[in-house]
Amino acid sequence: MKTGLKRWLALLLTVALFPLVAVAETAAAPEATTARYYMPDYFAQTSLDLTQYKGKAVYLNFFTGWCQYCMEEMPDIKRFYDAYSSDDVALILVHAWSGENAEDSAAVVEQFGLQGIPMIEDEDLTLTSMFVQGFPTSMFIDQEGYMTPEQYQGGMITYDIMTEQLAAMGIQPKAESAVSTAVATPAPTVADATSSATRRVKR
Numbered sequence: 525m526k527t528g529l530k531r532w533l534a535l536l537l538t539v540a541l542f543p544l545v546a547v548a549e550t551a552a553a554p555e556a557t558t559a560r561y562y563m564p565d566y567f568a569q570t571s572l573d574l575t576q577y578k579g580k581a582v583y584l585n586f587f588t589g590w591c592q593y594c595m596e597e598m599p600d601i602k603r604f605y606d607a608y609s610s611d612d613v614a615l616i617l618v619h620a621w622s623g624e625n626a627e628d629s630a631a632v633v634e635q636f637g638l639q640g641i642p643m644i645e646d647e648d649l650t651l652t653s654m655f656v657q658g659f660p661t662s663m664f665i666d667q668e669g670y671m672t673p674e675q676y677q678g679g680m681i682t683y684d685i686m687t688e689q690l691a692a693m694g695i696q697p698k699a700e701s702a703v704s705t706a707v708a709t710p711a712p713t714v715a716d717a718t719s720s721a722t723r724r725v726k727r
Contacts, residue, residue, distance in 0.1 A: 560670040563663075570651055572616070572644060574669055581613040581693050582665040583686070586652060588620045589628040591659040593680040598636040600683040605641055607697040613690060617643040620652040620659070664689040 563582075564574040574582060585601060587594035605615050617638070619629045626645060633639060646652050655663065657678070664675040675689060687697065 560672050562669055563665050563671050564669045572651065577614045578669065579667055581667055581690060581695055583613060583615045584618060584663040586618045586620060586656045586659060586661040588622045588659050589624050589632055594660040597660050597680045600686065602636050602638060603683050604686045609698050612695045615641055617641055618646050618651055619643055620649055621647045666693050
């Protein structure tokens, strides 16, 4: 990882996050900065090639099934997926195999209706160890492949925060009429989701 981003992430994660545990609140945003990091370079040695998304924003969400706050966040992620055009933004879920496996991914997908959303199975935690110190973690990368500290969100975030990140990139949701049905669909309860996603996980 190049020095600038490495130092910034180390400082941010030390101050704002807890090591590999679920966090209840969104981490305090770092001070305003003009720093921009070209993220395809940082992902170059991983399984994720960000260059294929040039011209689109990318929203990476790191989660694990035993994380209650990850599960609380999933209905908003589903809403986000339904609200935005795939021509404008690529939403990618990264499942950290922290005591889990592909069966747990399938349980989360089924519980929240996440079919169609690309998911990376981070079996050896390569991606997670590079960027994450707590779950969930969100990274918003702009259409040119750059990310600022303000676009890194440690902890659970809401649909409104997700849309604010995209609005700052000049991207708006599809027409409300196109997503009204999806938004109106009742979301699963957090209790049901947590039970389903963790039924095969030994802590």
